[in-house]
Amino acid sequence: MTATPESAPASASASAPTVVRTADYHTAGEPFRIVDTLDTFSGGLPPAPGDTVAERCATAIGPGGSGTAPRRGALDDVRRLLVQExxxxxxxxxxxxxxxxxxxxHFGVLFWHKDGYSTACGHGTMALGAWAVDTGRVPAPADGDVPVRIDVPSxxxxxxxxxxGGRTTGVxxxxVPARTSARKVPVATTLGLAEVDIAHAxxxxxxxxxxxxxxxxxxxCLPSLARAGVEIRAALATHPGTWHPGGPLLSGVYGVIFYEELPDTPFGPHQRNVTVFADGQIDRSPCGSGTSARLALLAxxxxxxxxxxxxxESVTGxxxxxxxxxxxxxxxxxxxxxxxxxxxxxxFTVDPYDALGTGFLL
Structure with a gap:
């Protein structure tokens, strides 16, 4: 395996705080770990500089302008602590x-994963809505619907x-608006030629x-799907269809969605998909923002x-x-x-004598 900057053990002297508190959720099987930097009970978390959520995200990503920038500041040590083994x-x-x-x-959020940060996350937005109601941050009735408004980088x-009945039954x-930007783009992979449709959501x-x-x-098929996803993402790195008028932060392929058709329901199309994101990671859910992209293409x-x-449907059902x-x-x-x-x-705690510090990735 080729080592990456985050594959090696981090020093115990890393700037992550010694205590980090989280609330964990899953949406359709995909995990979402919430860190409330606004809660004084959390204490000691580094700031996220910027005047808007988009600016905070750009700052977190760092001057490299991609999810693989090797050094992004103190708050990123918290991300690594929570995502790494x-x-x-x-x-x-x-x-x-x-x-x-x-x-x-009501609040903003910076989405993160193994390799850095993302500008959208539908399953995370659903989890945050449930969390906001569960914690009382947004008051909610025992029965009915309550809107939670969230600023994200996009x-x-x-x-x-x-x-x-006093519980959350769904979200x-x-x-943000979804649109298609390119259709039937030929991309060569080790498994053959793929025709790729590109949409922004x-x-x-x-x-x-x-x-x-x-x-x-x-x-x-997950190993093959993950490998093909990485190849397709790399092949489209300079394709004009991946560019967003909002600038570099919103541009570039984030996820590759592999889908298959299932028999239509009385209410419309029925598909199964798996989304490959970051460096070959698999979304366990049907992917919230990716579903928006599929809707734009189907429409x-x-x-x-x-x-x-x-x-x-997701690969997990x-x-x-x-x-x-x-x-x-x-x-x-x-x-x-x-x-x-x-x-x-x-x-989560960090023992100052722990040589692994914020951890490692395999």
Whole structure:
């Protein structure tokens, strides 16, 4: 295995605080670890410099301008502490809760994963909506719906938390507008030639029919899907369809979605997918922002009419339901509904004599 800057053990003198508290959720099987930097009880967390969430994200990514910048400051040591072994794992996902851009949102968030930061995260937005209600940050009735407004690096998104009998029964994620930018882009892989569709939905996604590469969306095919995802992401690095008018922060392929068709339901299309992100990591959920990207493509193909739903399955069998809510000049406003569940609370510590420090990745 080729070592990366984060594969080696970190020094015990790293600038991560000695105590970090988290609330952990999963949305359709994909983990989301929440660190509330605004909670004084958390104490000692480094600041996230910037006047807006987008600026804070750009600062966190660092001058390298990509998720692989080797050094990003003190707050990034907290990310590494929580995502790396022995406290995390390569598939861990999470977010730092930060101030919103203005009073129109309840809070902001910086999404992070193994290799750095992302500009959008639908499953994380759903988890944050449930967390905001669970903790009382956003008051909610025993029955009914409550909107939670969240500023993310790609803009302002919403999480409508559905309540019944005093508990959260589901969350609907309303994304920033989604739009297609390129269709049927030929990309050579070691498994053959793929035709790739590109869409932006808070982040840039490349969609590929798994059968084009002789694959299925199954657990058995995950190693091949992950390898092909890394190849396709690299091949599209300079493709103009991956560029976003919002600038470099929103440009470049974040995830590669491999999908397969299933029989339509009475309500609309039915697909199974797996999203490969970062350096070959697998999304356990159907991918919230990726579902928005799929909705934009299906609508353009005429397969998703008014009132239709996309039943979107993950490789683990969990489900999101997606729909187009409205059309704007910037793109389609989409809604994705799923369920998020609390899995625990953690108080992570760093022993000053621990030579592994913030940990390692294999």
């Amino acid at each position: 022995p406290r995390g794992h390569a598939g861990m996902y999470g977010g730092f809760v930060v101030p919103p851009d203005d009073d129109g949102a 803009g302002r998104v919403g999480a409508t938390v559905h309540r019944a 609907t994620f309303r994304n 808070g982040a840039c996604y490349a969609s590929v029919a798994a059968r084009d590469l002789g694959l299925e969306v199954t657990r058995a 353009e193909d005429g397969r998703l009419g008014a009132g239709d739903d996309l039943l979107h 969990t489900v999101f339901t997606g729909r187009v809510a409205s059309a704007t000049p910037a793109g389609l406003v989409t809604e994705v509904t799923g369920a998020a569940y609390r899995t625990g609370e953690h108080t």
